[in-house]
Amino acid sequence: KMWKWIRDELLTEEAYRLGLDKSNRVEREVTFWEDNYLMNTLLTEKSGNEPITMEMIAKEYDLFREKYSTDPMVNVREILLSDSETMHEVMIKIEEGENFSELAKTYSERSWAAVNGGELGYFRMGQFQPIDKFAFKAKAGEIVGPIEIGSKYSIIKVIGKKGREPIPLEEVSDQIRKDILLSRRAKLYPKLVTELREKYDIKMYAGIFATEVVQSKEWGEVRGAISNLFVLNRR
Structure with missing residues (x-):
């Protein structure tokens, strides 16, 4: 593990030395992953307010017993x-x-x-x-x-x-907790997007070359991709 860390550090330092961190492609990638991380953090924060109790976990386990069972x-x-x-x-x-x-x-x-x-x-x-x-x-x-x-x-x-056999609850409780959080996030996502669109009065129109136009009272009209807000270009 130490050798892998050293190798990664050496490669990273060489990339900085060559100025690759300043390239447009790298900056776009970094921005994308930063935005993605922030989005996931927001969804986690919003969906994790209600504690997940053992009663909830046990109920999920009973409802989806086959999912938490061994394969034949x-x-x-x-x-x-x-x-x-x-x-x-x-x-x-x-x-x-x-x-x-x-x-x-x-x-x-x-x-x-x-x-x-x-x-x-x-x-x-x-x-x-x-x-x-x-x-x-x-x-x-x-x-x-x-x-x-x-x-x-x-x-x-x-x-x-x-045959298929149930895995003991104590062995899958952590996985069930994660599954409940993922389920909450999946339900929260469209609701949160709708609320934010209404909050910022965002409207989207089909544009030329499958590019959308975003119009907002706060931002005015912007044509093309706005990486920090939405992925607008469709292929």
């Missing part, structure tokens, strides 16, 4: 092969009732799993593609394959399944 998972043993003849040979051995785990140890080319009888361990949908969709559809104990994975073949046996 599946565990399989796999025999991964690149040779079609060997694949057919192994399929025959499986049909004859030979032990799947021992066959995986002998034949599977996924070496790290082969030593454990081909067991991949529990995984979620989206992991170990494309065998994941076959594994989740199959029942425990079922053998599926061969599944083509590029130029290879995968034969799997489902050895375990876990």
Whole structure:
């Protein structure tokens, strides 16, 4: 971490030495991030006035129980092969009732799993593609394959399944608190914008080249982008 900090400081100092901080592009970027930070700070301040109690957190937890639950998972043993003849040979051995785990140890080319009888361990949908969709559809104990994975073949046996399970409230209470704040901010945003537009009597008109015109009694009429107030240009 210290070395990373030193590297970052060195690079920053070099950028200042080259005068990059004075470039229009950098100034626009800095202004954008400053404005964005201030906007988020304002929304946080406005939405955080009402304390979030444990009762609120518990209610949110009950309402969205599935959201605060573990994903369904599946565990399989796999025999991964690149040779079609060997694949057919192994399929025959499986049909004859030979032990799947021992066959995986002998034949599977996924070496790290082969030593454990081909067991991949529990995984979620989206992991170990494309065998994941076959594994989740199959029942425990079922053998599926061969599944083509590029130029290879995968034969799997489902050895375990876990359904969606609620995560204990104490483990997700901080996340729920953040979610409640985000929800408040999302509801507050349009309301606050409307109030401010009415407060400053802002009107926007469609202009040439998809550029809007802002008109205010306090500011007069300004054409183009006003980075400190609004992002006006649309593409």
